[in-house]
Amino acid sequence: MNATPRWLNPEQQAAWDGFIRMQEKLIGRLSRRVQADSRMSPADYIVLAKLTEAGGRMRFMDLTKLVEWEKSRMSHQVARMAKRGLVSKEECPDDGRGAFIVATPAGREAIEEAAPVHVEHVRRLFIDALTQEELDSLARISNRVLAHLEKQPD
């Protein structure tokens, strides 16, 4: 049929399938837990975490780059979070287009409450499954893939 089929060999297939399955189940479980016991989505969590980590007040685009999202995604997200009272927007005097994103007291409270619970789930579902060597190995592999991705087009 195809001049260059190049299917994966069994070991490669096993690695890919296993990774995909693991990642789906792990992320799925974790985000459902986060949502269930902190009434925050994973997206809320990471945005608030990075924001408060940086002092609770940031320019929109800086925040967007910090979490490595597309600006449109962040814009929608911030709008939703503002609606829920987790953050608010302020105008930027230096740049007429600009906006500051500010964590509200409710937002700070929410993340401070959610953070330990989140860490506990990460530990329980992921860290505890693996030895330190396995964790190191996974970190190395992840960085290799990340470095590879940066070199690849698209």
Next chain:
Amino acid sequence: MNATPRWLNPEQQAAWDGFIRMQEKLIGRLSRRVQADSRMSPADYIVLAKLTEAGGRMRFMDLTKLVEWEKSRMSHQVARMAKRGLVSKEECPDDGRGAFIVATPAGREAIEEAAPVHVEHVRRLFIDALTQEELDSLARISNRVLAHLEKQPD
């Protein structure tokens, strides 16, 4: 503050952050590629792949369990795919509630066209980044996490 902070140590944190970043970027890139050059979403891809692999005709719930999805998700997905002509639904004579999901000719054609491209992207973005030992190592780690998840509550 907290009686049991138990934050992650630096190595654990590095492993978790690296994994999360890698997984997000990799999955993101791959699904955008799939969508861009086959006009199918990753969800379409996996459903059609599993379905045709099983002969192109399956009971709804069997398919749902095969891909390990929630039934509601599959229901929505199948509805969308039916709207796009990739699959169709048939009644089940044996069980009045039941439904068969059938891959249409267009669906078969779509997956046969998409599959090699998909594999090529997986290879280019992921497999090629790693040695065979690293792939094996990742497969082992994934299976450990999966096994651990099954033992954990929630």
Next chain:
DNA sequence: ACCAGTTGGTTGACGTGTCACCCACCCTAG
């Protein structure tokens, strides 16, 4: 001073995933 290009940020449409709830049909105990 002006205009072209870039940057900061928003918007709307659309596909997707989840949750909660629903309904219809099947099955088994009594």
Next chain:
DNA sequence: CTAGGGTGGGTGACACGTCAACCAACTGGT
């Protein structure tokens, strides 16, 4: 045969992510 529970499957509302287009404000060069 019938009530009650389980199973097969659908639905509607909502949160989320992407894409493409858009607008306003800031550059820089001429």
